[in-house]
Amino acid sequence: MSTGSILILPGDGIGPEVMAQVRRIIDWYGAKRGLSFDVSEDLVGGAAYDAHGVPLADETMARAQEADAVLLGAVGGPKYDDLDFSVKPERGLLRLRKEMDLYANLRPAQCFDALADFSSLKRDVVAGLDIMIVRELTSGVYFGEPRGIFTEGNERVGINTQRYTESEIARVARSAFELARKRGGKVCSMEKANVMESGILWREVVQKVHDEEYPDVELSHMYADAGAMQLTRWPKQFDVIVTDNLFGDLLSDVAAMLTGSLGMLPSASLGAPAANGRPKALYEPVHGSAPDIAGQGKANPIACILSFAMALRYSFDEGVEADRLEAAVEKVLADGVRTPDLLGEEGTDPVTTEGMGDAILKAL
Amino acid sequence: MSTGSILILPGDGIGPEVMAQVRRIIDWYGAKRGLSFDVSEDLVGGAAYDAHGVPLADETMARAQEADAVLLGAVGGPKYDDLDFSVKPERGLLRLRKEMDLYANLRPAQCFDALADFSSLKRDVVAGLDIMIVRELTSGVYFGEPRGIFTEGNERVGINTQRYTESEIARVARSAFELARKRGGKVCSMEKANVMESGILWREVVQKVHDEEYPDVELSHMYADAGAMQLTRWPKQFDVIVTDNLFGDLLSDVAAMLTGSLGMLPSASLGAPAANGRPKALYEPVHGSAPDIAGQGKANPIACILSFAMALRYSFDEGVEADRLEAAVEKVLADGVRTPDLLGEEGTDPVTTEGMGDAILKAL
Ligand SMILES: CC(C)[C@H](C(=O)O)[C@@H](O)C(=O)O
Ligand SMILES: CC(C)[C@H](C(=O)O)[C@@H](O)C(=O)O
Numbered sequence: 001m002s003t004g005s006i007l008i009l010p011g012d013g014i015g016p017e018v019m020a021q022v023r024r025i026i027d028w029y030g031a032k033r034g035l036s037f038d039v040s041e042d043l044v045g046g047a048a049y050d051a052h053g054v055p056l057a058d059e060t061m062a063r064a065q066e067a068d069a070v071l072l073g074a075v076g077g078p079k080y081d082d083l084d085f086s087v088k089p090e091r092g093l094l095r096l097r098k099e100m101d102l103y104a105n106l107r108p109a110q111c112f113d114a115l116a117d118f119s120s121l122k123r124d125v126v127a128g129l130d131i132m133i134v135r136e137l138t139s140g141v142y143f144g145e146p147r148g149i150f151t152e153g154n155e156r157v158g159i160n161t162q163r164y165t166e167s168e169i170a171r172v173a174r175s176a177f178e179l180a181r182k183r184g185g186k187v188c189s190m191e192k193a194n195v196m197e198s199g200i201l202w203r204e205v206v207q208k209v210h211d212e213e214y215p216d217v218e219l220s221h222m223y224a225d226a227g228a229m230q231l232t233r234w235p236k237q238f239d240v241i242v243t244d245n246l247f248g249d250l251l252s253d254v255a256a257m258l259t260g261s262l263g264m265l266p267s268a269s270l271g272a273p274a275a276n277g278r279p280k281a282l283y284e285p286v287h288g289s290a291p292d293i294a295g296q297g298k299a300n301p302i303a304c305i306l307s308f309a310m311a312l313r314y315s316f317d318e319g320v321e322a323d324r325l326e327a328a329v330e331k332v333l334a335d336g337v338r339t340p341d342l343l344g345e346e347g348t349d350p351v352t353t354e355g356m357g358d359a360i361l362k363a364l
Numbered sequence: 365m366s367t368g369s370i371l372i373l374p375g376d377g378i379g380p381e382v383m384a385q386v387r388r389i390i391d392w393y394g395a396k397r398g399l400s401f402d403v404s405e406d407l408v409g410g411a412a413y414d415a416h417g418v419p420l421a422d423e424t425m426a427r428a429q430e431a432d433a434v435l436l437g438a439v440g441g442p443k444y445d446d447l448d449f450s451v452k453p454e455r456g457l458l459r460l461r462k463e464m465d466l467y468a469n470l471r472p473a474q475c476f477d478a479l480a481d482f483s484s485l486k487r488d489v490v491a492g493l494d495i496m497i498v499r500e501l502t503s504g505v506y507f508g509e510p511r512g513i514f515t516e517g518n519e520r521v522g523i524n525t526q527r528y529t530e531s532e533i534a535r536v537a538r539s540a541f542e543l544a545r546k547r548g549g550k551v552c553s554m555e556k557a558n559v560m561e562s563g564i565l566w567r568e569v570v571q572k573v574h575d576e577e578y579p580d581v582e583l584s585h586m587y588a589d590a591g592a593m594q595l596t597r598w599p600k601q602f603d604v605i606v607t608d609n610l611f612g613d614l615l616s617d618v619a620a621m622l623t624g625s626l627g628m629l630p631s632a633s634l635g636a637p638a639a640n641g642r643p644k645a646l647y648e649p650v651h652g653s654a655p656d657i658a659g660q661g662k663a664n665p666i667a668c669i670l671s672f673a674m675a676l677r678y679s680f681d682e683g684v685e686a687d688r689l690e691a692a693v694e695k696v697l698a699d700g701v702r703t704p705d706l707l708g709e710e711g712t713d714p715v716t717t718e719g720m721g722d723a724i725l726k727a728l
Contacts, residue, residue, distance in 0.1 A: 090559060121485050125484045158561050162524040163521060194440070202522065224614060228615075232622065247614075254596055
């Protein structure tokens with residue numbers, strides 16, 4: 001019996017090369033651990049635009065809706081900078097998020113002990129760091145209408161709309177509280193309720209969901225600017241952070257950078273559980289398409305590999321196998337295996353993208 | 365002849381106590397340097413609400429419009445948390461910014477050598493750091509309409525509107541380019557042009573102002589999430605950063621935190637030059653009202669004092685006197701004078717708010 005279906009969308013830049021290593025890991029799980037996945041592949045982002053003139057073809061969208069899990073590499077690159085807004089590579093990713101209704105974006109920021117010295121922050125500030133940012137992913141200013149560039153009088157005006165309904169806030173708050181229960185039992189919600197009415201509603205709804213459904217979880221609220229500051233000052237004060245789409249975009253990037261290497265960080269974007277109990281799900285590394293190093297074997301595949309570990313955990317209920325993969329990554333790092341992005345000033349010999357894949361397979 | 369008029373709005377929390385030290389400095393400049401200011405004082409924020417039922421009285425607004433410079437302490441506190449949005453302490457500050465049309469908010473993030481070890485970042489990442497964030501302050505999602513909490517079907521929806529016109533973008537871009545010419549000659553503009561049309565217009569207008577009026581300045585563009593990341597990774601890559609109201613709120617707080625102490629950072633909010641050549645101007649510390657330590661003599665007055673130094677420079681064209689005050693602050697820090705927020709683990713004897721004022725006056 002098949003463990004489930006996976007749609008792979010390597011995308012642009014370093015996407016294809018890091019994804020190639022993930023495929024090897026998936027094959028290993030098939031051969032050695034009896035997890036047989038139906039794997040198929042398709043195009044997204046600039047790659048899809050080049051082939052079809054759109055950053056996500058309708059057939060690809062339909063296949064993503066059917067898959068148990070979608071693994072995405074990265075989208076975008078300078079080649080596509082001048083494209084019209086509506087066909088930019090990013091629109092392909094945003095369409096997936098929106099149409100699959102992946103409202104809860106889980107971004108763990110974890111500091112690997114072997115890499116703590118890579119952080120621009122002091123070791124004691126980041127060593128052992130383990131926080132989870134839950135970012136709302138299908139609403140807010142990313143999708144609100146009206147939007148666009150309009151002419152008013154004799155000049156143009158750029159408009160976007162921040163919009164959140166009570167139910168949109170409540171469902172992502174639930175995701176955060178559920179995660180907190182399995183982790184440190186604390187949620188900090190961030191908005192700008194002091195200047196934005198959408199933030200007032202956000203705070204009120206999160207508080208209500210807490211009081212009615214999760215009184216056992218410790219809840220605090222912080223303005224997003226203070227939150228950004230506190231993340232930089234003493235990130236270990238946090239367990240789970242829940243925030244909106246735009247604040248989540250910035251705050252999760254700050255949190256990612258704290259850990260020392262972006263090349264390490266996975267993410268999961270989950271929807272509501274479907275009839276079969278599985279949520280719609282898309283997994284992607286937090287790093288971008290890094291066009292400057294694409295095709296040179298320099299990219300670090302770990303973020304993408306750890307994204308597959310998240311898929312094992314959240315889509316296929318294979319927590320033990322996810323732990324196994326994460327442990328293999330930790331071992332390889334502890335052994336000093338390094339892609340170029342993980343090299344300090346000392347300068348150990350770096351391995352290639354494929355070399356890192358080899359090492360992780362060996363550790364498995 | 366009077367050097368000019370200053371309206372002091374101490375506000376809430378630690379505002380009054382830090383402002384008391386600024387008054388002493390102002391008096392010193394009167395007695396010793398022949399700068400005689402017409403100083404008056406009024407209420408803002410919660411203090412104004414307590415007295416008048418509004419966070420900024422119309423008469424205070426009128427006096428602010430007349431003053432050559434407004435010095436503000438801080439607004440807000442838990443006492444006012446449950447007030448209606450329209451009379452929250454913050455609305456007083458926002459009204460000042462909007463009605464005085466203070467579109468360019470200058471937030472220097474400078475790391476004082478004596479304090480570099482206080483940063484959560486490694487010394488080499490922050491020592492010598494000197495960047496200037498120029499945040500648009502009178503538009504964007506802070507002021508855009510429609511806004512509010514509405515009912516749609518059977519639930520509520522929170523709405524805010526991000527809005528920028530070409531001229532709003534162009535004028536703050538000019539402020540940034542002008543500053544860059546006097547500094548390191550580089551501007552980095554941050555937005556989310558990959559997902560927001562207002563960001564596309566922002567990028568386009570900044571580029572146009574650059575190409576037509578400031579081709580000598582080096583201009584780059586960055587997505588705001590990448591910008592937040594780069595600020596945390598290697599802030600010294602930046603000279604001047606220009607960004608919108610909301611991104612500026614978060615990014616300037618991250619930048620502030622890098623330097624190790626928020627208690628140190630001033631800001632200036634400037635409008636267009638008036639008939640007398642002076643811009644409308646409001647100066648305030650970046651730190652908030654810190655209600656937890658208010659009234660205990662623990663607050664650090666330096667941010668507020670350095671805000672007055674910015675007033676000397678930008679409102680009264682007294683650059684030499686501003687340098688003098690900044691040098692006095694540096695000397696006091698180098699001498700090891702510390703308010704409680706500046707104490708490391710060693711634990712030197714801290715001075716009070718007034719003690720810090722004494723030390724700076726002595727250094728002057
Ligand atoms: C690529 C871009 C559209 C995206 C976003 O802004 O959400 C990225 O920054 C992210 O955080 O996943
Ligand atoms: C107090 C608040 C309204 C304000 C803002 O959000 O602009 C503050 O955070 C700031 O940065 O000056």
